[in-house]
Amino acid sequence: MAHFPVTANPLDDPFYYLNNFMQVLDWLQHRYADVLSVEEQRFIDAFNGLPRESRALLVRMVMRKGIHFRCSKLHYVEIGDIASAAEPLVALGWVDEQLPLSVEEVFELLLKAEIVECLGSAIEQPKGKKLDWLPALIEQFPESRSFAQWCPSLNERLFSLTIMGLCDRLRLMFFGNLYQDWSEFVLADLGIFTYEKVEFCADSRGLRSREDVDACMFLHQYQQHFEAGVAVVEVVEQINGLTLSNPWLQRRRDKLLFQIAQHCERMADFSMALALYRQCAYPGSRQRLIRVLERCGEYELALALATQAEQSPQSAAEQQQLLRMLPRLRRKLGGPPVKRPSAREMVRLELQLPRTDPEMSVEFYVQGHLAQASAPVHYVENSLINSLFGLLCWPAIFAPLPGAFFHPFQRGPVDLLNEDFHERRADLFKACLAELDDGRYLSTIRRRYSEKWGVQSPFVFWNVLSDELLELALDCLPAEHLKHWFNRLLLDIKANRAGMPDLIQFWPEQKTYRMIEVKGPGDRLQDNQLRWLEFCHEHCMPIAVCYVQWAEQGA
Structure with missing residues (x-):
């Protein structure tokens, strides 16, 4: 069984973060040796040969936000002299002191007084707000310079990481994603998060080859491009150009294409939305495709696809939507009106309650009103x-x-x-x-x-x-x-796993219960809630819908 060693209290060691990082490197060498690039393997070998203080400083910077760090702002008792610890990192090229910076980058690194000192000649109103200065500085300083050239009077060293991309790839291989970061170790060490210990078999790898690592980084990069507003056509062209053999990555690509299609649908770019939904295998794509065809007036195509989907719905949610779409599409094509089945009668509770605290949710009002010593009520929803x-x-x-x-x-x-x-x-x-x-x-x-x-x-x-x-x-x-x-x-x-009723009331003496979906003024039942209600009725489970109106104060 492969898992990390456990100590009584890992945080007692001031180099706990370095120990965690080195455990990741050991894990990757053990499980991903055939996937690591030459550059990554050389990094691991060189890292292990560095003095402990230099390794610790690098990890501290990797775990912080950004890639630029002023030497005077780095204070770690266990590392000691920062300048000495940085020397081997600079020699290896992992830290660069001469990296060219744009004026925007140096602006972020300086305090207001320092901006006036170093760039004051370009600021018309030095007593104004700091952010108001930036447009003029960008216009006057289009070139990039090293930090020392920007700020010679500060006599300050700036350390810029050049290996953040490499460390991100290592993090990706370890976690299988880029939304988890190194803080996971600290949270686990503190006992804030505890994870099930699972035996890892030889096939327990999300990224099975170097091509998988590169493709995953590529997908992440173009997801960021899409979120930053890069032209959808360019993003889609690049994503579709990927050749993937890993089912896990194929699903990731499908999810991203589905998100882009939804964006195009919201922007009324229906031609792109249709093209993406047609090629996307992500759950829900067919349902959205039918909906967009209908919005485009392609009723015959929409009806043909909906009729096909009716024979084999992908989910209860799609089946529920088809029950609404099919009669509407047939009617638009001149078919006879189809009477919708009457909604099943539900047990209704009608309450009029005084609203004494506007900050308290309607569910808690109902819980307090219905609860009795012999019949407690719990607010559980899906939990x-x-x-x-x-x-x-x-x-x-x-x-x-x-x-x-x-x-x-x-x-x-x-x-x-x-x-x-x-x-x-x-x-x-x-x-x-x-x-x-x-x-x-x-x-x-x-x-x-x-x-x-x-x-x-x-x-x-x-x-x-x-x-x-x-x-x-x-x-x-x-x-x-x-x-x-x-x-x-x-x-x-x-x-x-969503849409379950808000409250549950128990009668311990009778060993029975009742679930209660709560709706405040103006609220209506959502689709997933309707599916749960129908399911409970089908299996004779006690359930009620409670509709609340607020009583007028003083009435």
Whole structure:
């Protein structure tokens, strides 16, 4: 089993951050030796040969924001003399003291008084706001210079990292993404986040080749370009030019194309949106394609695609949308009006409550109004059912399947939202849910609640769960109902782990319960909530919708 060593308190060592960084390098050499480039391997070898203080300084800078650091602003007791620690880094070219800076870059590094001292001759009103000076400075200083040339009077050294891109690639290989950073180690060391220890098999790598690493960095770069407003045509052309053999990266590209298509749809660039939705395999693309065809007046094409989708809907959400689209499309093509099925009658609670605190949500008002000593009410929304599912099915969720876990800081498997997530673990989930048939689930959930407390999970809401809530749920929720809920979750985790009712009320003496969806003035039921309500009615689960109006004060 591959995992990092655990010490009593890693933060007792002042070089804890360096130890963490070196553990990452060891991990990468052990698991990604065939993927590392010559440059990355040389960096690791050279890094390991540096004095400890120099290694520590480099890691400190890598973990901070930006790439430019004034020597006078770097103070670390454990490192000591910063200038001495920097010398080997400068010699290797990992830190550059002569890097040309634009006036915008040097502007960010200087205090207001320093800008006046170094660039004051170009500022007409030196007593104005700092940001007001920048446009004039940009106009007068189009060239780049070193920090020493910009600010000779400061007698200050500036260290600029030249290897941040390399360190980002190492971070990408370790985490499998670029949204997690080195602070994950500190949060884990502090006990703020605790992660399940998963055995890593030989195939547990998200990036299987050098081409995968380069492609992932490329996708990240063009996602940033898209978010920065670069022309969509250019971004799409570059993304489509990628040749990918890694299913994980293919899904990432599809997700990015879907996001770009949604943007084009919002901007009324329907031709580009149609082209992207047609080529994109990301869930929801077909549904959006039909909608855009309808908006473009292509009713026959939209109807043909919707009719095809009706035969094999990709999800309950798509099926729900098709029930609305098909009658509308047929009507637009001259077909007879189709009477929509009447909405199922729901148990309604009508409440008129005084609003004493405008900052408090409507759900808490209803909770306080309905709660009784013999019938407590908890505000759970999606947290309770998901948590019970996560505790019971923990072994299946954290099964060490190839391509599921890449590193020790994962909240859940990478393929959690993939269409084959359940299929790949079918036998494991079957064994977990079988405990609902013979009562074993009660002791299993209680034991895992105790043993796994605080361990990160994509399903368990530790901030909501409590001993009281757990016991009420296990006493009052029938195993048959839990099984229905859990099976529905597994049908479509992304869609079905949301939309559950806001409140749950328990009657411990009768060992029963009631779920309550709360709607304040003007609110209406959302699609995913309607699907949950229909599901609960189908399986005879007690559920009500509570509509609240605010009582006029003093009435």
